[in-house]
Amino acid sequence: MLEADTSSEIDDRLGAMLGTSLPPAHAKLQQICREFADEVLIPSADLHDREESYPAKIVERLANLGLMGILAPKRYGGMEMDNLGLTIALEEINRGCASTGVTLSVHNSLLSGPLLHFGTEEQQKNFFPRLASGEALGAYAITEPNHGSDAVAIETTCRRDGDDWILNGTKAWITNGSHAGIIITFATVDPALRSKGINAFVVESSMPGFSVGKKEKKLGIRASDTVQLVFEDLRVPAANLLGEEGQGFKIAMHTLDGGRIGIATQAVGIAQACLDATVKFAERHEMFGRKLADNQLASNKIANMATRTEAARLLTYRAAMLKDAGLPHSREASMAKLSASEIANDAARMALEVHGGAGLGRQNPVERLFRDAKITEIYEGTSQIQRLVISRHVRPDRG
Ligand code: CAA
Numbered sequence: 485m486l487e488a489d490t491s492s493e494i495d496d497r498l499g500a501m502l503g504t505s506l507p508p509a510h511a512k513l514q515q516i517c518r519e520f521a522d523e524v525l526i527p528s529a530d531l532h533d534r535e536e537s538y539p540a541k542i543v544e545r546l547a548n549l550g551l552m553g554i555l556a557p558k559r560y561g562g563m564e565m566d567n568l569g570l571t572i573a574l575e576e577i578n579r580g581c582a583s584t585g586v587t588l589s590v591h592n593s594l595l596s597g598p599l600l601h602f603g604t605e606e607q608q609k610n611f612f613p614r615l616a617s618g619e620a621l622g623a624y625a626i627t628e629p630n631h632g633s634d635a636v637a638i639e640t641t642c643r644r645d646g647d648d649w650i651l652n653g654t655k656a657w658i659t660n661g662s663h664a665g666i667i668i669t670f671a672t673v674d675p676a677l678r679s680k681g682i683n684a685f686v687v688e689s690s691m692p693g694f695s696v697g698k699k700e701k702k703l704g705i706r707a708s709d710t711v712q713l714v715f716e717d718l719r720v721p722a723a724n725l726l727g728e729e730g731q732g733f734k735i736a737m738h739t740l741d742g743g744r745i746g747i748a749t750q751a752v753g754i755a756q757a758c759l760d761a762t763v764k765f766a767e768r769h770e771m772f773g774r775k776l777a778d779n780q781l782a783s784n785k786i787a788n789m790a791t792r793t794e795a796a797r798l799l800t801y802r803a804a805m806l807k808d809a810g811l812p813h814s815r816e817a818s819m820a821k822l823s824a825s826e827i828a829n830d831a832a833r834m835a836l837e838v839h840g841g842a843g844l845g846r847q848n849p850v851e852r853l854f855r856d857a858k859i860t861e862i863y864e865g866t867s868q869i870q871r872l873v874i875s876r877h878v879r880p881d882r883g
Contacts, residue, residue: 506572509565509569510565510568510569510572513554513563513565513569513572513573514572514573514576516549516573517551517572517573517575517576517577518576520545520546520549520576520577520580521576521577521579521580521581522580524542524545524580525542525577525580525581525584526580526581526849528542528581529580529581529583529584529707529849529852530846530847530849530852532581532583532584532706532707533583533706533707533852534706534846535707536701536706536707537707538587538662538663538707538708538709539581539583539584539587539707540663542581542584543584543587543588543618543621544618546577546584546588546618547617547618548618550562550563550616551563551573551577551588551592552588552591552592552615552616552617552618552621553592553596553612553615553616553617554569554570554573554592554596555567555570555592555593555596555597555600556596556600556612556615556616557600557608557612560608560609560612560613560616561612561613561616561617562596562612562616566804566808567742567745567804567805567807567808568801568804568805568808570592570593570746570749570804571745571746571749571800571801571804573588574588574589574592574746574749574750574753575749575752575753575756575797575800576753577753578749578750578752578753578754578757579753579754579756579757579760580753580757581707582704582705582708582750582753582754582853582856582859583705583706583707583708583856584707584708585750585753586659586705586708586747586750586859586863587621587659587660587708587709589743589746589747589749589750590622590623590624590659590660590743590746591615591621591622591623591660592622592746593739593742593743593745593746594622594623594624594668594739594740594742594743594746595615595622595623595624595666595667595668596612596615596622597739597742597743598668598684598726598735598738598739599611599612599615599668599686599726601738601739602684602726602727602731602735602738603686603726606723607686607723607724607726611666611686614665614666615666619665620664620665620666621660621663621664621665621666622660622664622665622666622667622668623658623659623660623661623664623666623667623668623713624658624659624667624668624739624743625655625658625661625667625668625669625670625687625713626638626655626669626670626736627655627656627657627658628640628653628654628655628656629654629656629712632656632657633865633866633868633869635670635733635736635737636678636679636682636733637675637678638653638670638671638672638675638682639653639672639675640652640653640654640655640669640670640671640672640715641653641671641672641673641675642671642672642673642683642685642720643673644722645719647721647722648719648720648721648722649671649683649685649719649720649721649722649724649725650693650717650718650719650720651669651671651685651687651693651715651717651718651720652715652716652717652718653671653715654697654712654713654714654715655669655712655713655714655715656712657700657710657712657863658710658711658712658713659708659709659710659863660708660709661696661709661710661711661712661713662696662699662709662711663709664689665688665689665690666686666687666688666689667686667687667688667689667713668684668685668686668687668726668739669684669685669686669687669713669715670682670683670684670685670732670733670736671683671685671715671732672732673729677730679733679734680730680733681730682730682732682733682736683725683729683730683731683732684725684726684727684731684732684735684736685720685724685725685726686720686724686726687715687718687720687724688724691718691719691720692717692718692719693715693716693717693718693719694713694714694715694718695713695714695716696711696712696713696714697711697712697713697714698711698712699711700712702859703855703858703859704852704855704856704857704858704859705856705859706855737814740864740865741807741813741814741817742807742817743864744803744817744818744820744821744864744865744870745800745803745804745807745813745817745820745821746864747821747824747825747860747863747864748796748799748800748803748817748820748821748823748824748825748860749800749824750828750860751796751821751824751825751827751828751857751860752793752796752797752800752824752827752828754828754831754832754853754856754857754860755789755792755793755796755824755827755828755831755832755857756793757849757853758789758828758831758832758834758835758850758853758857759786759789759790759793759831759835761835761839761848761849761850761853762782762785762786762789762834762835762838762839762850763777763786765838765839765842766779766782766783766786766838776838782838785834785837785838786838788830788834789830789831789834789835792827792830792831793827793831795823795827796820796823796824796827796828797824799816799819799820799823799824800820800824802816802820803816803817803819803820814873814877815873815874815877815878818865818869818870818871818873818874818877819870819874821860821864821865821870822867822870822871822874824860825857825860825861825867826861826867828857828860829857829858829860829861831857832850832853832854832856832857833854835850835853835854836850836851836854
């Protein structure tokens with residue numbers, strides 16, 4: 485595990501914040517992910533988007549690089565990196581392909597995160613080796629057809645039956661759902677108990693009563709897998725209860741605090757990709773007898789994109805570093821996600837404006853980036869939910 489207790493390590497982490505240097509392990513991980521994005525993801529992202537096909541071969545290659553176990557303990561085959569490391573890796577992957585980015589983010593952050601924090605040694609021993617090696621893909625199932633933002637209102641039920649729990653219900657919009665082997669799932673003993681009635685389970689897709697429902701066709705991140713999951717008398721061993729009975733909602737929220745840093749990171753990656761594409765285009769194209777990049781309207785947009793992307797990156801690093809330090813980070817994670825997702829959407833709009841008609845063409849990456857950016861304002865808590873979380877933190881006596 486990276487330890488932040490030597491002065492040089494602290495200097496390096498400060499350097500990460502200031503954009504001057506990274507701790508060596510982080511710099512190496514960044515390099516690996518950067519090369520993978522440039523050599524593999526950027527050339528194939530448009531094809532996967534057009535075919536709306538889950539990039540199974542690419543996920544296999546991510547596993548070979550060890551990226552399916554970024555947070556997982558070394559003793560179970562993982563890299564045992566911290567959240568700053570995860571953030572740095574995810575930015576590069578998302579810069580290359582946001583569909584691959586969310587696949588990796590959900591796996592590492594929404595599944596490894598709670599397993600690390602709330603899982604027993606037995607559960608970690610059981611699940612981490614398969615997750616870290618990429619043998620099993622992870623998913624996180626809280627949303628239901630009738631309940632998204634109001635997560636407390638979920639209707640999927642769980643009841644104890646001897647050494648098992650029996651789950652019934654339908655989960656919706658589940659990233660990685662049809663390919664996942666291991667899914668963190670939330671269900672209630674009684675909806676009337678609201679947050680106090682919710683339990684968290686580690687479900688395996690091989691368990692009797694588990695099936696995959698409707699596949700969603702989406703505006704963006706089209707190569708990521710998004711489906712409904714159906715539980716019909718799904719039998720889950722009691723040993724797969726994550727945390728204590730009744731603690732499920734807090735586990736869900738704690739996990740989303742980390743997940744939101746992951747989506748902020750995705751937004752930073754998309755914003756950076758928009759900036760890169762725009763600079764490249766503006767350097768190559770001429771208008772009114774000079775390079776587009778020398779045109780003040782285009783250079784203003786480029787400057788705004790660069791400055792805002794950097795600001796979003798710093799907010800995101802800060803949230804990750806607070807999490808690594810074991811400090812409260814719910815407010816900062818929401819601020820990072822709110823800000824970075826708006827910046828990514830603005831960057832995509834500005835990129836299109838600089839590209840003009842060329843940006844509308846399917847052959848141009850900014851058309852995909854424009855569609856991919858939108859989801860960052862919606863999943864893992866809409867921008868309205870992030871504002872609710874932030875405002876509650878700045879008004880602690882809101883009642
Ligand atoms: N960490 C730990 N505990 C927390 C917490 C946190 N961040 N936030 C709240 N809690 C606790 C509260 O302290 C409270 O506990 P007590 O009753 O003991 O005091 C309990 O949880 C209930 O909290 P609230 O009263 O704040 O609950 P609420 O109903 O008012 O709503 C909410 C909270 C913030 C609106 C929440 O429902 C929410 O975040 N909604 C958005 C859901 C969401 O983000 N869904 C994303 C789906 S996952 C996804 O998109 C993944 C994917 O596929 C990519």
